[in-house]
Every structure is written in structure tokens, then in C-alpha cells.
Amino acid sequence: MRLKLLGMMLLASLLAACNHSTYPEIEQQTDFIASVNIQEPSLDFIDKNGKQLAIWPLSEAYSGATLIDDDRILLYGHELDHADLIQLSTGERIAEINTGEGTTNALYDADTKLVYLANSWTNTITAYDIDGNEHAKQKTGKYPMSMLRYEQQLFVVNFKDTTLSVLDAKTLQKRADWKIPASSNGLLAVRDELWIGGHGSGSTPNDAVVRLDIHSGKMLEKFKLPMMPIAFLEQHDEIYVLSHGENILHKLDVHGKEISSEEVGANPFALASFAGHIVVAGYDDHKIYWTDGTSVERSQTVGAGPFQLLVREK
Amino acid sequence: MKKLSTKIWLLVVAFLAFTVLFMYALTNFLYERLYVQDTEDAMIEVGTKLANMYEGGKVNDEFVADIDRYNIYSNMNVFAVRNPRELSACVPFDIDYDTLIGPEERKQLVKGEFIIKQGYEKRFDRQLISVVVPLVDGERLEGILYLYFPLEKITELASKDITLIAVAAFIFLAFMTFMTMKGIGFIMKPLKRLQVAAHDMAHGDYTTRVDVTSKDEIGQLSETFNEMAAAIQQSDEQQKEFLANVSHELRTPISYVKGYSEALAKGLIPQNECEAKLQLIAREAERMEKLTTELLQLSRAERVEKLELMPLALAESLREALILADQRAHAKEMTLTLEADETLIVEADDEKLKQIVVNLIENAIRYSEPGTNVTVRACKVGAMAKIEIEDHGMGIPVEDLPHVAERFYRVNKARSRSDGGSGLGLSIVNQLMKAHNGSWTIESTVGTGTIVTLCLPLYEFEEE
Numbered sequence: 001m002r003l004k005l006l007g008m009m010l011l012a013s014l015l016a017a018c019n020h021s022t023y024p025e026i027e028q029q030t031d032f033i034a035s036v037n038i039q040e041p042s043l044d045f046i047d048k049n050g051k052q053l054a055i056w057p058l059s060e061a062y063s064g065a066t067l068i069d070d071d072r073i074l075l076y077g078h079e080l081d082h083a084d085l086i087q088l089s090t091g092e093r094i095a096e097i098n099t100g101e102g103t104t105n106a107l108y109d110a111d112t113k114l115v116y117l118a119n120s121w122t123n124t125i126t127a128y129d130i131d132g133n134e135h136a137k138q139k140t141g142k143y144p145m146s147m148l149r150y151e152q153q154l155f156v157v158n159f160k161d162t163t164l165s166v167l168d169a170k171t172l173q174k175r176a177d178w179k180i181p182a183s184s185n186g187l188l189a190v191r192d193e194l195w196i197g198g199h200g201s202g203s204t205p206n207d208a209v210v211r212l213d214i215h216s217g218k219m220l221e222k223f224k225l226p227m228m229p230i231a232f233l234e235q236h237d238e239i240y241v242l243s244h245g246e247n248i249l250h251k252l253d254v255h256g257k258e259i260s261s262e263e264v265g266a267n268p269f270a271l272a273s274f275a276g277h278i279v280v281a282g283y284d285d286h287k288i289y290w291t292d293g294t295s296v297e298r299s300q301t302v303g304a305g306p307f308q309l310l311v312r313e314k
Numbered sequence: 315m316k317k318l319s320t321k322i323w324l325l326v327v328a329f330l331a332f333t334v335l336f337m338y339a340l341t342n343f344l345y346e347r348l349y350v351q352d353t354e355d356a357m358i359e360v361g362t363k364l365a366n367m368y369e370g371g372k373v374n375d376e377f378v379a380d381i382d383r384y385n386i387y388s389n390m391n392v393f394a395v396r397n398p399r400e401l402s403a404c405v406p407f408d409i410d411y412d413t414l415i416g417p418e419e420r421k422q423l424v425k426g427e428f429i430i431k432q433g434y435e436k437r438f439d440r441q442l443i444s445v446v447v448p449l450v451d452g453e454r455l456e457g458i459l460y461l462y463f464p465l466e467k468i469t470e471l472a473s474k475d476i477t478l479i480a481v482a483a484f485i486f487l488a489f490m491t492f493m494t495m496k497g498i499g500f501i502m503k504p505l506k507r508l509q510v511a512a513h514d515m516a517h518g519d520y521t522t523r524v525d526v527t528s529k530d531e532i533g534q535l536s537e538t539f540n541e542m543a544a545a546i547q548q549s550d551e552q553q554k555e556f557l558a559n560v561s562h563e564l565r566t567p568i569s570y571v572k573g574y575s576e577a578l579a580k581g582l583i584p585q586n587e588c589e590a591k592l593q594l595i596a597r598e599a600e601r602m603e604k605l606t607t608e609l610l611q612l613s614r615a616e617r618v619e620k621l622e623l624m625p626l627a628l629a630e631s632l633r634e635a636l637i638l639a640d641q642r643a644h645a646k647e648m649t650l651t652l653e654a655d656e657t658l659i660v661e662a663d664d665e666k667l668k669q670i671v672v673n674l675i676e677n678a679i680r681y682s683e684p685g686t687n688v689t690v691r692a693c694k695v696g697a698m699a700k701i702e703i704e705d706h707g708m709g710i711p712v713e714d715l716p717h718v719a720e721r722f723y724r725v726n727k728a729r730s731r732s733d734g735g736s737g738l739g740l741s742i743v744n745q746l747m748k749a750h751n752g753s754w755t756i757e758s759t760v761g762t763g764t765i766v767t768l769c770l771p772l773y774e775f776e777e778e
Contacts, residue, residue: 038406039421063406078408104408120408143408160410185407199404202411205397228398245398246372247454266424266454267403283406284424285453307406 023091024054028071031313033274035281035288036065039305043073048275050290050300056091060084066106066115067310068130074115076103083117085132095132104159107147112169116154118144125156125165127172138172140165150189150214157184157196164196166217178217180210188232189214190239190254197229197241205245209256223256231271233278240278240293242271249280251293260294272309281306319502326494327487334483350465353443354430357390357461361428361447364392364459368449372396373457381459394449396457403455412436414460415446423448424455432465441465504532508539520547552720559722563605563736567598608738611669612721615745621663623750625773628692628699629654631664635671636690642676647684650675654692658699659773666746667770673739674703674766681764682707694772698752701768709760718756719744 026032026045032053035044041058043065062075068085076083076099083103085095102121109116114127114135120143127135141158148155149169156165157180164184166176183206186197194214200206207226212219227245234240238259241250244267251259265282268289272279277297280289288306289299364384368377373396381394395401395414405417414437419429429446444462448455507524514522523543526536574591577583583591629652636650643650660667671690678688682705691702710718714725722737747754751771758764 145407159408183409199407199409200399203397203399205399228404245403266452267398269406282453284420284455287453305406 023056023086025091026054026088028089029314031275032311033272033279033288034065034073034310034312035270035302035306036062036308036310037286037303037305038063038307039286040303042303044288044302044306046288046300046302050298055303064103064106064308065310066108067312068108068115069110070312070314072130073310074106074108076106076117078103078120083132097128097132099126104143104145105147107149107154109149109154109169111149114170116147116149118147118156120144120159123158125154125167125172136170136172138165138167138174140167140174141177146185146187148187148189148194150194155187155194157187159183159185164212164217176217178212179219180212181206184210186230186232188234188239190234193220195232195239195256197225197232199228199230209241211256225250225252225256225258231269233271233273235273235278235293238293240271242268242280244269244283247282249278249291249293262291262295264289264291264296265299269307270309272311274309274311274313279309281309283307318505319498323491323495323498326498327491330487330490330494334487350432350443353390353463354432354445357443357445357463358428358430358447360388360390360392361445361459361461365447365449368457370451371456373449390461390463392459392461394457394459396449401455401458415458419446420455423458424450424453426450435462438462501532504528504536508532508536511539511543515543515546520550556721559737560609563722564602567602570598571595571602605736605738608736608742612738612742612745615742615749621666621749623661623663625659626662626664626667627656628658628660628701628770629656631662631667632671632690632692632701635668635675638668638672639675639679643679643688646679646682648679648682649687651687651689652691653689655694658692658694660699660770661773662750662770666750670743670746670768671701671703673743674768677739678703678705678707678764678766681705695769697772697774698769699772701770702765703768704763704765706763709762709764710756710758711760712758715756715758 030053031048032045034046037044041060041062043056043058045053045056047053058075060077061079062077063079064077065073065075067073071088072094073086073088074083075086079101080103081099081101083097083099083106084093085097086092087094099117100119100122102119103117104120105118107116113130115130117126117128119126123142123144124137124139125144126137129135140156141161141163143158143160144156144165145159146157152169153175154167154169154172156167158165160182162179162182164178164180165174166178167174180196181198182201184196184198188195192214194212196210196212198206198210205227206229207224208222209225209229210219210222225241225243227243229241229243229250231242232239237254239252239254241252243250247263247265247268248261249264249271250261253259264280265287266284268280268282270281277290278293280291281302282289283305286304286306287299287301288309290297364381367380373394378394378396381392385392398404399411400414402413402415402417402420405420415423415429422429423446426448428448431442431444431446433441435442435444441464442462443465444460447459447461449457449459504524504527511522511524520543523540524536526533526540574583574595578588578591632652632654636652640650675688675690682688686706689704691704693700710725717723718725719740721741724737743754747768752769754766754768756764756766
């Protein structure tokens with residue numbers, strides 16, 4: 001009798017350990033912008049009117065997330081050995097991808113229906129299908145992080161290296177290695193150019209945006225943009241660049257010429273376009289700022305340390 | 315480690331060494347508490363005042379120049395930092411660069427709180443006390459003021475003089491060690507003398523004494539030792555005298571018995587005197603028997619045999635004692651009178667009590683002229699029963715009274731044999747009275763008589 005009871009208790013505790021928390025549901029038809037907060041991991045879902053739809057408190061040390069199609073979100077962590085695929089409309093986990101520790105970034109490409117995961121421990125890019133099955137894998141330079149799919153190619157910035165890896169978007173076969181500065185971060189395809197930002201190395205902060213020929217990788221003349229430009233966004237032939245060192249949102253034309261600049265947030269790392277606004281997340285002040293691209297309209301508090309902004313807008 | 319003086323000396327030296335170490339630690343502690351705290355407070359004050367010069371917005375060159383200028387004239391080091399790289403602004407990204415402040419410190423600074431650090435700083439390659447004051451505009455950390463002061467340990471401060479300090483401490487310790495050794499030697503001298511005296515005594519020299527030079531514990535011990543030595547010497551002398559007395563007392567009857575029995579055996583005694591000589595031999599043998607019996611009694615009394623104390627009707631016991639002594643009184647044509655309170659109950663051993671009284675009555679009979687009377691009285695005095703035995707005999711001279719209880723002590727030495735006493739009776743009385751928790755006294759006037767007074771505790775009835 002006692003043995004039976006003990007067995008039942010053991011089973012119950014095992015079940016409890018396996019049971020992943022179910023998150024509040026996010027309606028499939030609702031547009032949202034979500035801030036991925038990493039100081040105390042959580043997700044804030046906010047609609048186009050600024051109304052908070054839900055808060056997902058995250059029990060694991062996730063350091064990033066990416067949306068997959070309309071109803072899935074992939075949560076990964078640099079210190080975690082797995083990534084979790086969650087269905088937004090049910091809040092339930094539908095798959096776990098065994099990534100191994102060291103995931104630095106994830107990018108979903110709707111065209112290829114592939115999720116690319118960069119890993120700083122193995123220095124690889126791995127492509128998974130939307131159900132979490134491994135599709136391809138490729139070695140890169142040291143510490144792959146920022147990624148951008150452009151036409152049939154995947155550009156990968158190697159953060160602790162001086163190269164940018166050019167891979168085939170489907171097979172991940174390496175096509176080229178282009179020379180870039182160390183500690184580069186953030187990239188954007190602008191016409192025939194590839195713009196790359198960065199933090200700078202050592203104690204010297206980077207204060208320029210590097211331009212490469214997007215077809216040949218040839219280094220073009222860089223332009224000054226203090227201080228530490230690391231996030232890019234293109235909208236209606238206008239380029240928004242976020243310099244986290246000076247808390248400045250720059251608005252440039254396609255030639256890199258500054259149209260306007262505005263001080264936004266405290267130590268902002270992420271920007272996104274949502275409902276006709278440019279939204280910026282302040283990492284130190286735990287707020288997101290709604291701007292019209294040139295000035296701040298309003299701000300609202302989110303979880304501690306918003307580091308990424310994810311947008312679902314139909 | 316056998317000598318006490320060595321142990322005390324080592325203990326004192328250990329205490330001294332401990333004190334020196336403790337003073338060192340205390341000085342270090344005070345340095346940390348006072349000097350470091352004071353420096354910290356000063357840096358916080360200066361840092362806060364300098365931070366007040368910052369008016370918000372970007373930290374401009376002018377502000378940095380002002381801080382640099384202050385640094386030139388100040389005794390503490392201060393500089394402004396506005397490089398976000400140094401302020402861990404890129405922390406969510408893995409930076410392979412040792413920043414001036416860490417991510418946790420950044421969180422604190424963003425809230426407008428200052429930071430106090432103490433310890434080794436890799437950037438400066440030394441021990442520092444540092445204070446970091448944030449320059450915050452709203453919730454933006456625009457820069458910091460970094461103030462620091464080299465934290466030199468007291469050993470570092472005194473590094474030049476460390477040899478001097480160590481040598482001085484060593485000389486001090488050596489001097490104190492020497493002085494302690496001398497001091498202890500001086501204190502221990504009387505103890506040494508005592509030890510020698512005790513050793514002599516153990517080897518039979520009872521005349522040894524020590525000089526008492528002080529009134530402290532050792533002085534008191536020396537005095538007690540001298541008293542003890544005197545007591546032992548006296549006891550030894552008594553013992554020797556006792557043995558001499560016993561030998562003397564036995565030798566006379568033995569020589570009688572030996573002489574007459576040899577003469578009888580050789581037929582040297584005329585026939586008509588034979589019976590008289592045989593009677594003499596028998597009398598002397600009887601005397602020896604009596605003497606040995608009393609010696610045995612005395613020995614037992616001295617060993618304080620366990621008495622069988624019980625409630626006794628005193629008058630009854632006295633009456634029985636009188637009957638025992640009656641024959642002897644009758645032989646000397648004397649009378650015995652008893653005047654006793656019949657209600658008295660004493661706590662005593664019946665047999666021993668009678669022995670005491672009989673001894674005293676026999677003494678009285680022995681030293682009284684025929685035809686006189688011996689009176690025994692008993693009455694109650696407080697919680698005691700008082701028993702008096704009064705005779706009208708020859709009495710005892712005053713100078714002999716203190717010695718009558720001594721073994722073989724006789725008032726009239728010349729009459730030692732003729733009066734028939736062994737000289738042990740009062741010694742036995744003395745021992746037995748002690749064993750009864752009682753007391754006794756003797757009063758006497760030469761030519762008039764003697765009164766012996768015994769005091770025995772009355773039996774206490776338990777109240778129901």
C-alpha cells in the first residue's frame with residue numbers, strides 16, 4: 001500500500017516536472033507588437049492602440065524569440081540547450097527543438113519556410129522546418145549572430161570575427177566570406193547595398209555604418225552615424241537606424257543622408273514598424289516608445305529589459 | 315616542563331605574544347574602520363557635489379574638462395566617463411571587453427544610486443576604494459564620475475619601518491621574558507624553601523622549620539607548615555614517651571615474676587615463704603593483665619570505634635556502674651552515694667558510659683583515704699546532662715591538672731606502683747567522651763578532694 005502511494009507520488013512529481021506552463025492565448029486575428037524582455041524573461045503583447053493583450057511570464061532563461069508564420073513563436077536562449085515552439089492561439093507548446101547551448105539569434109523566412117538558428121558555441125547556422133525538424137547545417141565564422149535573407153542568400157554577421165558569411169538560403173552552402181569590422185551587429189539591404197552596424201571593439205565605440213556592395217561584397221565608403229548603430233528598418237524609402245550608445249533614432253534617406261534624428265528611450269536595442277508607427281524599445285528604462293519616425297508620441301512600460309520587438313500585422 | 319615556575323613563565327610569555335598580535339590586529343582593524351570609512355565618506359561627498367554640476371543631456375566636453383581640472387588639485391582621483399562601452403551599455407551582447415562597471419552595477423546606476431567598491435581593481439592593478447556616482451538624465455545613464463583612492467594596507471604604509479617595528483617588538487618580548495623569569499624566581503623562592511623543608515621532614519627531621527618572610531598565600535602556607543611540623547614533632551615525642559612508659563610499666567612486674575619464679579624453680583625460697591611468693595607472682599601477672607587490657611581499651615577508644623548510641627536512662631546506668639565499683643569501695647571501707655535525676659535520658663553507648671563512670675569512681679577510690687565517701691550526681695543543664703563524681707581524697711596539684719588525661723601521666727610519680735593505677739584511666743575517659751560528643755572537666759584542691767564533671771548530650775525526642 002505504501003509502495004503504491006510512493007509510486008503515485010513519484011509519477012505525479014514527474015508529470016509536474018514535464019508539464020510546461022501554458023501561456024495566455026493570443027487571438028489569431030489580432031495584430032500585435034510583442035516586446036521580448038530579457039532581464040526578467042517575459043513577453044508583452046500590445047495591440048495597435050497600445051492596449052496590453054497579454055503578458056507571458058517566461059519560466060526559462062530565454063534570451064530571444066522570433067515569430068513563425070502567423071500563429072507560432074519560437075523561444076530560444078543562449079544558456080538553454082533547447083528552443084520551444086509555442087502556438088499563440090492556444091498558448092501551448094507544440095515542439096521542442098534540441099539546439100544545444102549557445103543560440104544567439106533566430107530568423108524565420110516565410111519564403112523558404114525555414115527557421116535559421118545561429119549558434120555561438122558550435123559557430124554554425126542550422127535551418128529547421130516549421131515543425132522543428134533539422135533541415136541543414138553550416139559552419140560559419142566566430143559567433144554568428146545577425147542574419148538577413150536577401151534573395152536566395154542568407155547573410156550572417158560573425159560577431160567576434162571580421163567576416164560576413166554568405167550562405168545559400170535553402171541548402172546553407174557557403175557562397176562567400178566578406179570582410180567586415182569586428183563586433184558588427186545589425187544589417188539591412190538598401191538597394192544594391194548591404195548596410196552593417198556595430199558596437200565597436202575594445203573601449204572604442206563604433207560610430208559608423210559600413211556599406212558593402214550586396215552582390216560582390218566590395219566595401220563601399222562608410223558613413224558616420226554616432227554612436228553604436230545596431231538596428232535598422234526600412235520603410236517607404238526611408239531608413240531608420242537606432243544608435244543605442246546615444247539613444248538616437250536616425251531617419252536617413254537611401255543614400256545615408258540624415259533627414260532627422262530624435263533622442264528616444266534609454267539604451268534602446270530594438271525598433272519595429274507597427275500600425276504606421278516606428279516603435280522603439282528602451283532596454284534600461286523598460287519602456288517602448290511610439291514615434292512617428294521623427295518624434296516620440298507616447299511611451300508605455302513593459303517588462304524588465306525589452307531587447308527585441310516582434311510584429312504580427314496583416 | 316616539570317617546574318611550576320617554567321609553566322607560569324611560559325604562560326606569561328604566551329600572553330605577552332598574544333597581546334602584541336592582538337594590538338597589531340586591532341590597529342589594522344581601526345585603520346580599516348576609521349581611515350577607509352573616512353575616505354569613503356569624503357569621496358561620496360565630493361562625488362555628489364561634482365555630479366550636481368551636471369545639468370542633464372549629453373555629458374559635454376566642458377564638464378569632462380572641469381572634472382579633469384578638479385582632479386589635478388584634489389588628493390583623490392576622479393574622472394568622468396561617458397563612453398557607453400565602458401558603462402556596459404552593450405551587455406545583452408556578449409562583449410569580450412573588461413568594462414569599467416559591470417551589468418549589475420549599471421542597473422543600480424540607472425536608478426540613480428551610487429556604488430562603493432573596495433578591493434583589487436584590474437584596470438588600476440591595485441587595491442582601491444572607489445565610489446561611482448551616476449550622471450543620469452531621466453532614466454538614461456549618460457555617464458559616471460569615477461572616484462578612487464589607493465587602499466594601502468597598514469603593512470604597506472609601514473613597509474619601510476617594518477624591520478624596525480619587528481626588531482623593537484622582539485627586543486620588547488625578550489626583555490619582558492627575562493624580567494618575568496626573574497620575577498617568578500623571586501616569587502617562587504619561599505616555595506622552594508618549603509619544598510626542601512617538606513623533604514627533610516619526610517626523611518624524619520621533625521625539627522625543621524621555614525622562615526616566614528611574607529604574609530601572602532605562600533607566607534600563610536609556610537606558617538601552616540611550621541604548625542604542622544610542630545604538631546608532628548610533639549606527636550612523635552609523645553609516641554616515644556608512651557612506648558618508654560609501656561616498657562617501663564611492664565618491666566617491673568616481669569622482673570618480679572621472672573626473679574621469683576626462677577628462685578622457686580631452683581629451690582632458693584624457703585618452703586614456708588613459697589606460698590607468699592607465688593601470690594606475689596600471681597598479683598604481678600594480674601597487674602600486667604590489667605595494664606594490657608587498658609592499653610587495648612585505650613587503643614580502641616582512640617580508633618573511635620563506632621558507638622552504639624541509644625537512649626539511656628542515665629540514673630539506671632549510673633546505678634549499675636556504682637554496683638560494679640561497690641566491691642572495691644567496700645574493700646577500702648568507703649561508701650558510694652548516687653544523687654541522680656531519674657528523668658534524664660541521654661544518647662550514649664551503655665557499656666562505654668558505664669566504663670567511663672567506673673573508671674572515674676575507681677580513680678576516686680584509689681586516691682581517697684579509707685572511710686570517706688564518693689558521691690555521683692546527675693542533673694540537667696540546658697540540652698546536656700551533667701554528671702559529677704566527687705571524692706574527698708588527696709586532690710591534684712593545679713600544675714598537674716592539664717596533664718591528667720595524658721597516657722601514663724601520674725601526679726605522684728613515686729607512688730606509681732603502690733596506688734595500683736596504670737596511668738591510662740583518664741586517657742580512656744577522654745577518648746570515650748570525645749566519641750560521645752561530650753566534654754569533661756576536672757577540678758581539684760589538694761587535701762580536700764576532686765570533682766570530675768561530665769557533660770553528655772540529652773536524647774532529643776522527636777515531636778510528633
